[in-house]
Amino acid sequence: MLIRKPSPLLASEITPEEVWRTRRDWMMRSAAAAAALGLSGWTSRRAWADDAALPGKPVPQFTVPDKQTAFKDVSSYNNYYEFGLDKGDPARAAGALKTRPWTVSVEGEVGKPRVFDIDALLKLAPMEERVYRLRCVEGWSMVIPWVGYSLSTLLKQVDPTGNAKYVEFVTAAQRETMPGLRYPVLDWPYTEVLRMDEAMHPLTMLVFGLYGKVLPNQNGAPLRLAVPWKYGFKSAKSLVRIRLLEQAPRSSWMKAAPQEYGFYANVNPQVPHPRWSQATERRIGEDGIFTPKRPTLMFNGYADQVAALYQGLDLRANY
Ligand SMILES: Nc1nc2c(c(=O)[nH]1)N[C@H]1C(S)=C(S)[C@@H](COP(=O)(O)O)O[C@H]1N2
Ligand SMILES: [Mo]
Numbered sequence: 001m002l003i004r005k006p007s008p009l010l011a012s013e014i015t016p017e018e019v020w021r022t023r024r025d026w027m028m029r030s031a032a033a034a035a036a037l038g039l040s041g042w043t044s045r046r047a048w049a050d051d052a053a054l055p056g057k058p059v060p061q062f063t064v065p066d067k068q069t070a071f072k073d074v075s076s077y078n079n080y081y082e083f084g085l086d087k088g089d090p091a092r093a094a095g096a097l098k099t100r101p102w103t104v105s106v107e108g109e110v111g112k113p114r115v116f117d118i119d120a121l122l123k124l125a126p127m128e129e130r131v132y133r134l135r136c137v138e139g140w141s142m143v144i145p146w147v148g149y150s151l152s153t154l155l156k157q158v159d160p161t162g163n164a165k166y167v168e169f170v171t172a173a174q175r176e177t178m179p180g181l182r183y184p185v186l187d188w189p190y191t192e193v194l195r196m197d198e199a200m201h202p203l204t205m206l207v208f209g210l211y212g213k214v215l216p217n218q219n220g221a222p223l224r225l226a227v228p229w230k231y232g233f234k235s236a237k238s239l240v241r242i243r244l245l246e247q248a249p250r251s252s253w254m255k256a257a258p259q260e261y262g263f264y265a266n267v268n269p270q271v272p273h274p275r276w277s278q279a280t281e282r283r284i285g286e287d288g289i290f291t292p293k294r295p296t297l298m299f300n301g302y303a304d305q306v307a308a309l310y311q312g313l314d315l316r317a318n319y
Helices: 016-036 042-048 089-096 118-123 151-157 196-200 252-256 303-310
Strands: 057-063 103-108 114-117 128-135 140-150 166-171 191-195 205-210 224-226 239-245 280-283
Touching (some): 103 118, 128 224, 140 151, 151 205
Antiparallel strands (some): 128 140, 205 224
16 A cells, blocks of 8 residues: 555664564474473474475466466565565564464354464365465555465354354554554554455455465465455455454555545456556566556456456445
């Protein structure tokens, strides 16, 4: 998102040494805890080896043919405002994020509300690898091999009631590790929202990894959303709470700039952002001076799969 910077500080206040020290302390704590609990095997190892393998079975039906964006770019050019506003801030600062212990509460209009431990979620369904486009509202895009499974798999566990019309996603707000929370850029914690049928669509993915590895913290560890037909800000990172609701809540971006970021945020080249066109995009990694921009596709290229969700809806009024 493009917004005014409140201050030049943010992530630069955290020195690499501090990040490193925090992470090392935590790694030692979790290793000690795992030893004390007698845990062994890949689950406890992965808790402190942040580049641990997390393979997924490739799903051709959910794999776009585009060339994949290099891992280096995917993991170093990020939006994660809790860690700063510059694209390099999350990779520099998010090492401090505490990703264990971690739970996700699924609650609200459900028959069986439940708090899931991250390690239970990792085992809830077989991991799939799906290659999705991600199109940021700022006008750039990437192609990322995500690892995870459909969000619907999780939602079905809690028996949504007939009143569940919307799903709100609440993300982590760790005062101690997230320097961005000191600035009122957004109404923290960062929240997003989908309609229930969007949340249940098989393309909507709960993501735990990318490129066959556990998610780098800057990409939203230990779990995030990927909603490939919507602008990137809908794909909330580091989820802690999922609320099924009867009334539509407002998301953090709707509160911050309602005229710019609507409820739907479907990728739509025909509806310009109030301050710039959305007709084309720059694919990260392809950006030589002579490289033409790519035309942005309706629903980010996923129209065949999702257009039916919006039949009869005016997509200019409902942006
Ligand atoms: N919690 C949280 N989630 C977030 C954001 C954020 O600032 N905080 N930024 C969003 C935006 S604007 C984009 S484009 C994508 C970027 O995901 P990536 O850094 O993994 O490419 O994350 C989205 N999810
Ligand atoms: Mo974005």
